[in-house]
Amino acid sequence: MIDDDLKSVTLIILLALAVIAVYPILNEGRVVEPFSELGVLGANGKIGDYPRQLVSGQNFNLTLYVGNHEGRVEYYRVVAKLSDETSNVSDVSPLDAQVKASWETIISSGSNSTIPVRLSVGSAGLNRRLVFELWRYDVASHDFVYDERWTQLWYNVTATG
């Protein structure tokens, strides 16, 4: 009886050892919850200090932040689109608006990238918004697909004086 108990305990310890030995090797580099990040920072690369009152045709600076936690190297494209309060931005499909500018970056897993950008807006108006969308290169389709990540910047534009 004691012999059987001894065998069982020893085998359980050996099984635990097997799991401890094998699990880290098989799960090396695996990401449980993969995701990407997109953010807009001010001209100095920090949150805040965003331009709110813009002059038509005048340049302003921003910084884009893209983070990769997908568990693999990613090829991203950030697309800027001009819009206003009447349009709906969706988490599922990209905004149906003209592309103002785009930037591309390739980021290793667990890394991030900041991209200084220089933009200008056209006609004067209130409650305009600049929508930034994150697109990701899809190896299967050999094209960029919408990553369902977006952010925006609200602003008013005054005509050049």
Place this chain on the structure above:
Amino acid sequence: MEDQPVVTYTYTKIIATLLLIVVLSSIHPVAALTEDDVRAELATAYEAIAKAEAAGGSVAGLATQLDNVARKLPGAPPDLLVTDKSILDAVLAEASSAEAQGKQRTTNRLIVVGAALAVIAALGVVVWMSGSKWFWGAWLRAHNGWRVERT
């Protein structure tokens, strides 16, 4: 002796033609290279390093090189496009060796896992067959002053 000038002239024509071909073939791709061409090759190079990484290869350095190309690509002047293309060609070449190294590393890892499991399984068999004998032998040696009665 009288034929020699004709032969020399023929050689000169052949060499001149060959030189012209070499010059034209080296100039042609530079003139034709566009931003879209480099962008297409950038996508190909990215696919290559993604494949290498999936095979277990280390591609962080190659990704950094591609990122430098991607960031400078919009509106890049022709001479920069040529430089970008040569970087992409180098990355493509290195991606295949990174993929091979990754495959080797994955194989090595599987061998280590297999060996560890084999050793643990062998220990399990040994424990199952002789574990009790060893345990009680050790117990008796540790308690040699004791009187043991088998019941």
